Structures are given as structure tokens and as C-alpha cells.
Amino acid sequence: MGTVSPAGSSPPCSRPTGTRPVVLHAQEYVAALYERHGFVRFGTPYDEAGIRHVGMHRPGR
DSSP: OOOOTTTTOOOOGGGOOOOOOOEEEGGGGGGHHHHHHEEEEEEEEEEEETTEEEEEEEOOO
């Protein structure tokens, strides 16, 4: 189950992940949020439960 971040805290995608790469599948309408935090789109967008999704990754740092 997900959690809600307190007001003013950074979104989970901006928290440090060490040197590990991160891969996720985002709903397409929020992909720009992830891009602002270093994620890059990959693959072809697809529908899941009627919602467009896109693969995204951020290389290890």
C-alpha cells in the first residue's frame, strides 16, 4: 500500500537510491515529474487498465 508524503517533502523519485539504477512504469500524464528528477523514458507507451503508461529509468549515480 502506498504512503502520502507530508506537505513540503520531496517526492519518492527524488530521494537518493545510492548507486543503484531505478526502473519504473509511470502513468504517462505524470512522466514529466519523473523526468525532472533524472528519469528517461524507454520503450513504447502502453495501456494498462485504460491508462497510458510509459517505462522510465534513472541510471545509478
